[in-house]
Structure formats: C-alpha cells, structure tokens
Amino acid sequence: MRYESFIIVCMPNTPVHDFLTIASGIVLAPGIYGVLYEANVANQTAVVITTLILTAHVVSGVLFSPDLDLDSRIHKRWGMFFYIWLPYKWIIPHRHFWSHGLVLPPLLRLGYFFGMIILTIFLIERIAASAGIDLPIVHNSVAWAIITWIGQNEMVSVCIAIGFISGSAVHSIADWLHSGGKKLIRTLFVPRRGSQVARKGIDFARPSIRWLFDPFSTEHPSHY
Ligand SMILES: [Zn+2]
Numbered sequence: 001m002r003y004e005s006f007i008i009v010c011m012p013n014t015p016v017h018d019f020l021t022i023a024s025g026i027v028l029a030p031g032i033y034g035v036l037y038e039a040n041v042a043n044q045t046a047v048v049i050t051t052l053i054l055t056a057h058v059v060s061g062v063l064f065s066p067d068l069d070l071d072s073r074i075h076k077r078w079g080m081f082f083y084i085w086l087p088y089k090w091i092i093p094h095r096h097f098w099s100h101g102l103v104l105p106p107l108l109r110l111g112y113f114f115g116m117i118i119l120t121i122f123l124i125e126r127i128a129a130s131a132g133i134d135l136p137i138v139h140n141s142v143a144w145a146i147i148t149w150i151g152q153n154e155m156v157s158v159c160i161a162i163g164f165i166s167g168s169a170v171h172s173i174a175d176w177l178h179s180g181g182k183k184l185i186r187t188l189f190v191p192r193r194g195s196q197v198a199r200k201g202i203d204f205a206r207p208s209i210r211w212l213f214d215p216f217s218t219e220h221p222s223h224y
Helices: 003-009 014-038 043-062 072-076 079-091 104-130 139-152 154-178 180-189 196-200
Strands: none
Touching (some): 014 154, 139 154
C-alpha cells in the first residue's frame, strides 16, 4: 500500500481513534505491569495499578475524548447527560491546545466534569425548592466528599490522572501524525530520489507540534 493510501485509510475519525485507544491500552498494560514488576511492586498492587491506568486510558479516549470540543458522536455516547459537554463545546476553541494539548486538557476535562456534576446537583436542588419540593441540600457535601476522597486515595488518583493523560495523548498524537506530523513521516520514511526533500535533507522544522504544548498557539490539527 502506498504511503498516501495508508494515511487516507488511517484518517483519525472517531472509529480510528477508538481503535487506537483500545490498541494502545492493550500494548500499554503489559508494559506498565512489567515496569512495576521490575520495580519489585507487589503483584496484587501492580495488577490494581495497571487496571486503574488502563481503565482510565480507555475512558479518557472513548468518553472524555479531546473531540468533545466538536464531535457530536462523542456527545451521543453520554446519552441523556450529553448536556454536560455542551458548554465545553461552546467555550473551548475547536482543535486547539485546550482540547487537544497533551497534559493539561485531559485533566481540565476531569475538573470540568466534576464541576458540572456539582452544578447539576445544585440546579436540581434549586428547581425542587422553587417547586415547593423539600430536597436535602447535598451539593456542598458531595463536592467535599469527592475532594476528600481524592486526597485520601493519592495512588488511585494519580493512576486515574496518568490514564486520562495517556488516553488523550494517543488521540492528540494521532491527530498530529495526520496533520503536521505526516510531513515528518513522509520526510523520514519516503524520501524520493531527486525530490526537494532528498536534495535539502530531512526537514524537522516544518511539522508543527506547538498546539500540543502551547496554550497560545494559533495552529491546530486537521480533522475529517
Ligand atoms: Zn481530535
């Protein structure tokens, strides 16, 4: 298969991203377990850590996808709770660092989700109160219970954060490979004799990765 055909087949639409999330999880799991095993972590603990990271990795890629900034297909997966992500879609710039960046954006989505859950409980309480229904006020206690739980379960929280970052990173890197990065792949793996690339040597500067790291970048990945 020619390189160009391969790229077209592997265009990172939602099914391709789902496949990459699952496939990378399958590859990552034994790697994580192996590192923990080599570090003499107890077998049971290593299994728990690996499972936590793998689960967070898949949930991040499939449900908390960077494409929540636009893709209605991901929104549909949330069913009746799709509304949670509407403000996110409206506020976050499409195909930008704040959705597709490597480390901060997946953690931002987690924080946003937490905030929307608390806001939803708060609104239900207010609507019930205005309708004369006496509901217990729990939004504050639920928020503090979650924050306290995170503080008391550091290992679990860190594993979830790592999995969320890795699941999102697979998506963002796939988008990068399809947009700016494919120039680099073409340069590295398909240099043509007598072509401009062959005459000038490898051009590492052209494929931009700024939008993966820079909140102020005006560049973005391409999508289909
Ligand atoms: Zn994307």
